Amino acid sequence: MWLSIETPEHMIDAIQNLSIRGAPLLGLAGIYGLYVSAKCSTTFSQFLVYSQKIRNARPTAVNLSKMVDRILERYTSITDLGILQDLLLREAFHYEKELEEESNLISTFGATLIETNDSILTHCNTGSLATLGLGTALGVIKQSYFQGKNISVFFTETRPLLQGARLTSYELWKSEIPATMIIESSVGFVMQNKLVNKVIVGADRIAVNGDTANKIGTYMIAVLAKENKIPFYIAAPCSTFDKKIQSGKDIMIEYRSGNELSPMFEENQQNIINPAFDITPIEFISGFITEKGILKQPDL
Amino acid sequence: MWLSIETPEHMIDAIQNLSIRGAPLLGLAGIYGLYVSAKCSTTFSQFLVYSQKIRNARPTAVNLSKMVDRILERYTSITDLGILQDLLLREAFHYEKELEEESNLISTFGATLIETNDSILTHCNTGSLATLGLGTALGVIKQSYFQGKNISVFFTETRPLLQGARLTSYELWKSEIPATMIIESSVGFVMQNKLVNKVIVGADRIAVNGDTANKIGTYMIAVLAKENKIPFYIAAPCSTFDKKIQSGKDIMIEYRSGNELSPMFEENQQNIINPAFDITPIEFISGFITEKGILKQPDL
Numbered sequence: 001m002w003l004s005i006e007t008p009e010h011m012i013d014a015i016q017n018l019s020i021r022g023a024p025l026l027g028l029a030g031i032y033g034l035y036v037s038a039k040c041s042t043t044f045s046q047f048l049v050y051s052q053k054i055r056n057a058r059p060t061a062v063n064l065s066k067m068v069d070r071i072l073e074r075y076t077s078i079t080d081l082g083i084l085q086d087l088l089l090r091e092a093f094h095y096e097k098e099l100e101e102e103s104n105l106i107s108t109f110g111a112t113l114i115e116t117n118d119s120i121l122t123h124c125n126t127g128s129l130a131t132l133g134l135g136t137a138l139g140v141i142k143q144s145y146f147q148g149k150n151i152s153v154f155f156t157e158t159r160p161l162l163q164g165a166r167l168t169s170y171e172l173w174k175s176e177i178p179a180t181m182i183i184e185s186s187v188g189f190v191m192q193n194k195l196v197n198k199v200i201v202g203a204d205r206i207a208v209n210g211d212t213a214n215k216i217g218t219y220m221i222a223v224l225a226k227e228n229k230i231p232f233y234i235a236a237p238c239s240t241f242d243k244k245i246q247s248g249k250d251i252m253i254e255y256r257s258g259n260e261l262s263p264m265f266e267e268n269q270q271n272i273i274n275p276a277f278d279i280t281p282i283e284f285i286s287g288f289i290t291e292k293g294i295l296k297q298p299d300l
Numbered sequence: 301m302w303l304s305i306e307t308p309e310h311m312i313d314a315i316q317n318l319s320i321r322g323a324p325l326l327g328l329a330g331i332y333g334l335y336v337s338a339k340c341s342t343t344f345s346q347f348l349v350y351s352q353k354i355r356n357a358r359p360t361a362v363n364l365s366k367m368v369d370r371i372l373e374r375y376t377s378i379t380d381l382g383i384l385q386d387l388l389l390r391e392a393f394h395y396e397k398e399l400e401e402e403s404n405l406i407s408t409f410g411a412t413l414i415e416t417n418d419s420i421l422t423h424c425n426t427g428s429l430a431t432l433g434l435g436t437a438l439g440v441i442k443q444s445y446f447q448g449k450n451i452s453v454f455f456t457e458t459r460p461l462l463q464g465a466r467l468t469s470y471e472l473w474k475s476e477i478p479a480t481m482i483i484e485s486s487v488g489f490v491m492q493n494k495l496v497n498k499v500i501v502g503a504d505r506i507a508v509n510g511d512t513a514n515k516i517g518t519y520m521i522a523v524l525a526k527e528n529k530i531p532f533y534i535a536a537p538c539s540t541f542d543k544k545i546q547s548g549k550d551i552m553i554e555y556r557s558g559n560e561l562s563p564m565f566e567e568n569q570q571n572i573i574n575p576a577f578d579i580t581p582i583e584f585i586s587g588f589i590t591e592k593g594i595l596k597q598p599d600l
Contacts, residue, residue, distance in 0.1 A: 189578040220485060
């Protein structure tokens with residue numbers, strides 16, 4: 001399904017309802033969001049109001065706000081909306097190429113960590129549907145497979161919105177990579193029974209000390225990996241590192257509607273809390289796979 | 301909804317599709333299973349064939365096979381199917397009382413561990429819908445609340461079959477106990493953020509060394525509890541201890557159909573593995589709450 005986005009309101013909606021998701025892709029959505037904002041504005045100040053709404057559409061993945069800030073700063077002297085549109089479109093095309101190269105470099109660097117007969121666990125979706133090119137964590141898996149390594153993959157269904165069951169499942173199937181889906185509750189089971197020997201996941205924001213925000217459940221997987229002596233890697237572009245955030249406790253976590261869980265049980269009127277992300281402290285992370293290479297600690 | 305079971309085939313089906321579930325209740329289902337087997341048999345040897353099918357309907361919860369074995373051994377000399385029916389019905393009524401007392405004792409002993417302002421995490425369903433009386437782990441929670449302790453409760457939705465969202469949610473709502481539902485992926489998050497300070501769950505089989513089989517995800521919760529220095533208790537009747545099993549690695553784990561997860565994604569043709577239980581090693585367990593008191597190590 002293709003989504004045609006013509007207005008800033010539609011872009012914000014697409015970001016908030018996760019039609020567009022994945023940290024790297026949210027950066028690109030930021031630029032296109034500015035483009036449709038310029039297109040739909042009659043005054044420069046209206047454009048600025050839209051820009052801030054786009055910037056703040058989702059709080060946890062740094063790529064969105066960082067990109068909007070960077071672009072606005074770059075063209076601070078341009079107030080002509082027509083010229084701005086041309087510049088923004090050019091930025092978007094340029095960034096698409098960058099994203100694709102970035103994710104392919106991450107995939108290639110990451111693949112050096114993967115050996116034949118490895119069985120890799122991943123969580124959520126970090127493939128072509130979350131960035132461009134091969135992906136981040138899923139890109140590493142694909143690249144390893146394309147290099148001829150005999151690997152197997154376990155992926156979580158990823159509650160509540162099933163990004164694993166819907167998106168990762170699709171990408172692995174398209175790439176013809178042998179894979180097995182599990183519920184998140186089985187992560188401990190597959191580790192305990194030595195069905196996986198490596199974990200690779202993505203990231204939404206990485207603090208200066210290396211603490212990492214990613215899809216809810218990542219912390220749980222990291223703790224289980226450490227307990228079972230399984231290396232746990234984060235694959236993410238350098239743009240995911242946030243120099244303004246010292247440690248994980250300063251990362252703002254987005255809470256989403258409880259309706260994402262089990263709308264059919266609403267009549268029982270139970271509270272639901274539905275944080276979209278959690279923080280994995282640096283001591284659980286074996287390394288970061290970036291487009292510049294593999295870092296054992298974030299070297300900022 | 302009430303289910304009227306008249307044949308051994310129907311009882312086996314009800315056990316396998318989880319219409320009847322919960323380790324203590326499976327013991328009772330074993331006796332009633334023998335009763336309908338006796339009722340539907342024309343010969344004693346036919347009764348014995350049915351008995352073994354009932355006994356093996358589900359492999360992990362010890363209560364079912366143990367109860368069938370115990371009853372068959374007790375009446376080994378009775379081959380008259382009419383007399384057997386009477387005796388079995390009497391056994392069933394007797395065991396119903398026993399189950400109820402047992403779960404109420406567990407609830408009362410367990411409540412001594414709970415203080416006002418505690419926030420308790422539980423998993424799956426271990427209430428009146430899994431046993432009779434108040435329940436096991438959920439019974440402890442209810443009893444503490446009925447004693448006037450100001451507690452709060454977090455419970456998991458419990459993938460794949462949502463026993464938390466369907467059953468525990470209903471029981472807590474009926475008892476008017478303030479409770480919050482989370483996905484299993486949020487267990488680490490709520491511990492990390494100090495939203496819970498105790499964990500109580502049930503058990504399906506406990507080995508001689510204390511290793512415990514329970515609903516898939518329990519091991520994961522126990523590892524996270526230890527990492528976050530949160531006490532982790534098992535509430536279960538003594539009948540859940542299996543003297544024939546030395547340690548967790550000897551407990552047979554039931555694998556269920558992948559269709560329980562996401563039948564709508566079948567077209568992607570991914571494998572699914574769906575273990576129904578996992579094993580929590582004794583080192584993660586703070587204590588066992590039984591009808592005979594609280595054991596810090598299983599004293600068999």
